[in-house]
Amino acid sequence: MADYKLIGKNYTTPDIVAKVTGRARYAEDYRAEGMLFCKLL
Amino acid sequence: MPEGPIASVPGQESGVSRRNFIKGVIAAGATVSASAYLFRANIAGQDSALPGAVERLITLNVNGQDRRVDVLKHETLATTLRYKLGLTGTKLGCDRAECGACTVLVDDVPHYSCSVLTHTVRGKKIVSIEGLAAPDGTLHPVQQAVVNGQGFQCAFCMPGFVMATVGYLKTNPSPSRAELAHGISGNLCRCADYNKILDCMMDAADLTRRA
Numbered sequence: 001m002a003d004y005k006l007i008g009k010n011y012t013t014p015d016i017v018a019k020v021t022g023r024a025r026y027a028e029d030y031r032a033e034g035m036l037f038c039k040l041l
Numbered sequence: 042m043p044e045g046p047i048a049s050v051p052g053q054e055s056g057v058s059r060r061n062f063i064k065g066v067i068a069a070g071a072t073v074s075a076s077a078y079l080f081r082a083n084i085a086g087q088d089s090a091l092p093g094a095v096e097r098l099i100t101l102n103v104n105g106q107d108r109r110v111d112v113l114k115h116e117t118l119a120t121t122l123r124y125k126l127g128l129t130g131t132k133l134g135c136d137r138a139e140c141g142a143c144t145v146l147v148d149d150v151p152h153y154s155c156s157v158l159t160h161t162v163r164g165k166k167i168v169s170i171e172g173l174a175a176p177d178g179t180l181h182p183v184q185q186a187v188v189n190g191q192g193f194q195c196a197f198c199m200p201g202f203v204m205a206t207v208g209y210l211k212t213n214p215s216p217s218r219a220e221l222a223h224g225i226s227g228n229l230c231r232c233a234d235y236n237k238i239l240d241c242m243m244d245a246a247d248l249t250r251r252a
Contacts, residue, residue: 012188019196020184022130022170026197029129 099163103128104172110159118154118162119143122169130170130200134229141228144201144208145169151208153227170200173207182252183207186245192237198230206242210249218243 018024096111103126110125119136122128122145131154134142138156145154146168154169173181180188183206193199202225209216209224216224221242222235230238 013191016188016191016196017180019193019199020170020180020187020203021174022128022200024196025129026132028133029123031124 097160099160101126101159101163101167102165103167104169105166112159114158114160116159118145118147118152118157118159118167121159122154122167128169128171132197132200134198134201139229140198140201141205142198142201144204144228146204146208149208149211151205151227168204168207170203173203181207182248183210183242183245186241186248190237190241190244192234192239192241193230194232194234198228198232201228202230202238202242206245210246214246214250216246221246 015024096113098109098111101108101110101121103122108126110121112121112125119131119133122131123133131145132142133155134140136143136155138153141153143153143155144151146152146166147157147162148165149168173184175181181203183203187193187199187203193202205225205228206221209221213220213224218239222239225242
């Protein structure tokens with residue numbers, strides 16, 4: 001086991017703290033100036 | 042050989058070519074959906090589709106701060122939080138009170154913010170996922186339990202689950218697993234990670250009691 005970096009060890013995914021505090025941004029959370037929206041009905 | 046209905050036959054062109062027809066459909070779809078989207082999210086406070094709708098400046102207590110914000114009469118709390126106050130940690134999943142991703146605490150009670158009008162929460166204390174951690178960055182016990190257990194996959198539903206759990210644990214600090222499952226049953230997870238989420242939230246109840 002000692003030869004592996006992750007297997008058999010605890011680790012914290014790099015994005016989990018940002019997600020759990022609401023700082024992580026999903027696609028819907030981005031806005032650009034003058035952004036247009038379009039959807040097929 | 043008979044040709045398919047969409048193949049063009051020389052000398053029999055109709056008034057509307059296939060290409061123009063498709064262009065028209067796309068343009069109509071874009072116009073309709075753009076107006077629908079503005080109506081839903083009201084980005085950058087543009088005029089509403091409703092005649093006579095006026096924004097009014099009100100004060101909201103969000104995460105312990107009094108915030109002045111222009112709000113439309115028919116604006117939902119989720120819209121205000123996300124698009125006026127920039128608190129995008131509150132997610133909009135369904136926008137129709139089905140999924141619970143938008144759950145926030147209003148006076149310590151979990152509410153679907155997509156189905157609460159902002160004007161109805163004036164003078165009340167609103168807490169969203171951004172307001173849980175201490176100012177020095179110390180995570181709330183429920184947040185810490187999520188980090189420890191990593192019960193979520195994409196975590197889009199996680200702010201709602203965390204807020205619902207925080208609210209539920211205020212009414213029942215020592216729930217059984219079944220009680221907790223019932224307590225947060227108003228939240229849906231499309232990754233279907235419920236078992237690990239419940240593991241996390243039982244751990245969260247434990248950490249909250251000891252905090």
